[in-house]
Amino acid sequence: MANVGFIGLGIMGRPMAGHLQAGGHTLFVHDLVPIPQELVDGGATVCGSGKDVAERSEIIITMVPDTPDVAAVLFGENGVAEGLSAGKIVVDMSSISPIETKGFAERINALGCEYLDAPVSGGEVGAKAGKLTIMVGGSQATFDTVKPLFDLMGANITLVGGNGDGQTTKVANQIIVALTIEAVGEALLFASKAGADPGKVRQALMGGFASSKILEIHGERMIARTFDPGFRINLHQKDLSLALSGARALGLSLPNTATAQQLFNSCAANGGSAWDHSGMVKALEMLAGHEIGQESGG
Amino acid sequence: MANVGFIGLGIMGRPMAGHLQAGGHTLFVHDLVPIPQELVDGGATVCGSGKDVAERSEIIITMVPDTPDVAAVLFGENGVAEGLSAGKIVVDMSSISPIETKGFAERINALGCEYLDAPVSGGEVGAKAGKLTIMVGGSQATFDTVKPLFDLMGANITLVGGNGDGQTTKVANQIIVALTIEAVGEALLFASKAGADPGKVRQALMGGFASSKILEIHGERMIARTFDPGFRINLHQKDLSLALSGARALGLSLPNTATAQQLFNSCAANGGSAWDHSGMVKALEMLAGHEIGQESGG
Numbered sequence: 001m002a003n004v005g006f007i008g009l010g011i012m013g014r015p016m017a018g019h020l021q022a023g024g025h026t027l028f029v030h031d032l033v034p035i036p037q038e039l040v041d042g043g044a045t046v047c048g049s050g051k052d053v054a055e056r057s058e059i060i061i062t063m064v065p066d067t068p069d070v071a072a073v074l075f076g077e078n079g080v081a082e083g084l085s086a087g088k089i090v091v092d093m094s095s096i097s098p099i100e101t102k103g104f105a106e107r108i109n110a111l112g113c114e115y116l117d118a119p120v121s122g123g124e125v126g127a128k129a130g131k132l133t134i135m136v137g138g139s140q141a142t143f144d145t146v147k148p149l150f151d152l153m154g155a156n157i158t159l160v161g162g163n164g165d166g167q168t169t170k171v172a173n174q175i176i177v178a179l180t181i182e183a184v185g186e187a188l189l190f191a192s193k194a195g196a197d198p199g200k201v202r203q204a205l206m207g208g209f210a211s212s213k214i215l216e217i218h219g220e221r222m223i224a225r226t227f228d229p230g231f232r233i234n235l236h237q238k239d240l241s242l243a244l245s246g247a248r249a250l251g252l253s254l255p256n257t258a259t260a261q262q263l264f265n266s267c268a269a270n271g272g273s274a275w276d277h278s279g280m281v282k283a284l285e286m287l288a289g290h291e292i293g294q295e296s297g298g
Numbered sequence: 299m300a301n302v303g304f305i306g307l308g309i310m311g312r313p314m315a316g317h318l319q320a321g322g323h324t325l326f327v328h329d330l331v332p333i334p335q336e337l338v339d340g341g342a343t344v345c346g347s348g349k350d351v352a353e354r355s356e357i358i359i360t361m362v363p364d365t366p367d368v369a370a371v372l373f374g375e376n377g378v379a380e381g382l383s384a385g386k387i388v389v390d391m392s393s394i395s396p397i398e399t400k401g402f403a404e405r406i407n408a409l410g411c412e413y414l415d416a417p418v419s420g421g422e423v424g425a426k427a428g429k430l431t432i433m434v435g436g437s438q439a440t441f442d443t444v445k446p447l448f449d450l451m452g453a454n455i456t457l458v459g460g461n462g463d464g465q466t467t468k469v470a471n472q473i474i475v476a477l478t479i480e481a482v483g484e485a486l487l488f489a490s491k492a493g494a495d496p497g498k499v500r501q502a503l504m505g506g507f508a509s510s511k512i513l514e515i516h517g518e519r520m521i522a523r524t525f526d527p528g529f530r531i532n533l534h535q536k537d538l539s540l541a542l543s544g545a546r547a548l549g550l551s552l553p554n555t556a557t558a559q560q561l562f563n564s565c566a567a568n569g570g571s572a573w574d575h576s577g578m579v580k581a582l583e584m585l586a587g588h589e590i591g592q593e594s595g596g
Contacts, residue, residue: 098492121506131410133506158502169502172494176508179484179554181479187470190541193548194396196463196470204456204467208419208431210474212510221346243488250491253585254484254567255561256477256503263553288550 001025004149005057007050007073007080008094009036012120013063015127016093016153017044028056050074054083060090066238069094074104086112091146093134094173095119097242098167099249100139105163114142115163119170120154122189123231131155135173137166171246172241176296178260178277180214185281188222192292199223219276222292230276237264301324302447303355304394305348305371305378310418311361313425314391314451315342326354348372352381357444358388364536365394369406372402384410387446391432393417395540396465397547401436404462412440413461418452422488422530429453433471435464438461469544472537476558476575478512483579486520490590495522516576521588528574535562 004025014036021027027044029035030053035046047053050073054060060080062073064174070092074080078194090108091100092115105115116138126132132154134142143159150157160169187210191201200288205211219226240261248256264282267275275282283290302323304315312334319325325342327333328351333344345351348371352358358378368390372378378388388406390399390413403413410525414436424430430452434441441457444499448455458467489499500517503509519525538559545552564581565573573580583589 047411068565133502135502157438158498160498160502161494164492165499165514167480168489168494169499171492172499173503173506173508174495175485175488176481176503176510176513179481180478180508183474183481185474186477186555189546190544190550191466191470191513192471193550194462194466194469196459196466200458201463201470204431204433204458205471205474207454208471209511209515210471212474212478212480212512213507214510215474217447217507226341246488246492250488251586252491252588253559253582254486255585256328256480257384257484259557272439284551287553290550 003057005053005060008063012127019152028053037050050077050080051078051083054080055080063094073239084111084113089114091116093118098164101167102164114231117166124250135169137163171243179256181218181280182260184215184219185284190294193290195296198292221278226230227275229277233264233267236274236277301355301359303351306361310425317428317450326351347376348378349376349381350376361391365398370485381408382411387412389414391416393468396462399460415464433467433491435466469541473541477554479516479578480558482513482517483582486590491588494593496590519576520579523576525573531565531573532571534575
């Protein structure tokens with residue numbers, strides 16, 4: 001059992017830290033907002049700063065919203081870096097820029113410490129169930145050391161490559177998910193506007209080359225008109241921003257990712273920031289003046 | 299066993315007709331090019347026109363390249379319509395316009411005959427194996443009559459709805475397949491340019507929300523750099539043309555289908571008309587000046 005630091009105890013971090021505590025680890029926690037009572041009741045020590053967390057922990061996990069938050073937590077005043085000593089391990093489980101991540105890892109390595117980027121997918125449901133998918137970048141030895149902690153939080157855990165590659169994999173995941181939602185949206189909207197029953201079309205396409213988890217789950221949501229999250233559009237907008245700013249920095253053209261982001265922006269403009277990301281189809285529907293399942297003149 | 303007419307004995311039609319003959323049906327065949335010898339040897343009667351085929355058959359199947367070909371075969375001089383009498387069934391298994399299909403069905407119905415649109419997916423491999431996916435539009439009774447013939451040619455056979463709905467489903471399928479190929483292409487290219495191993499990224503994404511038949515099969519082709527068809531880009535261009543002309547006629551905006559078609563056009567401009575459709579990624583690679591798997595500065 002290890003002394004584990006955990007910084008960022010929001011919707012995702014809270015149940016993740018709970019699993020570590022239930023697994024017998026001693027927690028040292030910090031956040032800008034009040035610490036969840038069940039963690040305190042379970043014996044977690046509340047620390048006044050990231051520096052304090054880092055001084056008292058062997059492994060320090062961060063789970064915060066975005067790239068600048070990770071930068072502040074690690075390298076700001078009284079941040080984690082100030083409390084580190086050689087041999088400690090920093091594990092960033094936030095979803096942030098793969099490019100910035102490489103710089104963060106270098107700065108942590110320069111202190112004689114190890115760094116893993118380990119973003120997750122699976123959302124609040126996966127976090128609560130301890131069934132997150134965890135995509136890891138870093139060294140094999142460090143991965144092996146932290147693996148028992150990952151096992152408490154996740155079910156599908158892969159060391160993809162060196163630092164940054166975990167975040168890169170997460171961005172790739174979010175590109176595919178957004179663009180497959182868009183693909184299913186265009187196809188079901190075409191079918192509906194042409195006068196076919198979208199549910200029967202979806203059924204006919206399952207099992208062939210068009211089959212995907214998205215057709216199965218998000219396609220069903222588009223037909224049933226249930227857009228409660230699930231995964232919120234404003235979070236997916238953040239992830240596509242990482243893809244698009246990464247594309248600019250790396251020298252890449254991602255035309256359909258760009259369009260998908262514009263469709264998310266349109267949803268947000270129409271009050272849909274908190275819709276499930278399958279709600280992207282509603283932006284396509286606005287463009288068509290037709291909703292999936294609506295009676296068609298087609 | 300029925301007298302079955304078969305018009306269009308190309309790459310797809312030839313093995314499909316062969317399965318009907320092997321199933322014990324008597325074939326009456328017509329094409330603009332010479333009839334395959336094995337069908338003649340098997341007892342097929344070669345007819346001089348669509349009219350001749352229609353006079354001698356109870357069920358007339360058409361399997362030709364595009365919408366104008368179906369129009370010519372059915373309603374041209376000495377075409378099928380001239381040889382029909384009440385109670386016969388026309389089954390168009392070509393992949394053509396869903397909108398034109400509704401008009402064709404009405405004209406055939408006006409002669410006292412039934413019409414099914416029954417496009418397929420699965421390509422030459424599926425046709426030879428008798429394992430095509432068949433998406434059918436028409437009446438339940440007519441579907442039930444023709445089903446024994448479909449069973450000889452296909453494995454996954456669905457009556458989706460009324461006339462046109464089979465073709466609509468095929469277009470929806472081709473939209474999803476093209477756009478999922480594009481999605482996987484953008485994601486793996488991002489990963490590769492960012493310096494990650496695209497094979498390991500693909501592996502990490504399988505099983506999660508990004509998983510699809512396309513990630514599994516076409517993603518592997520992009521990484522292994524094998525772009526032999528499979529399904530040719532020039533055929534998928536035809537299918538996306540049906541989607542885009544349908545979108546204009548129906549009043550729909552399909553932004554990512556439009557972009558995918560432009561990427562196919564770019565492949566064709568670079569000698570890739572006969573590449574497998576997974577080769578769409580090569581157009582994205584040209585835009586990025588980087589090939590998946592190439593050493594990256596990222």
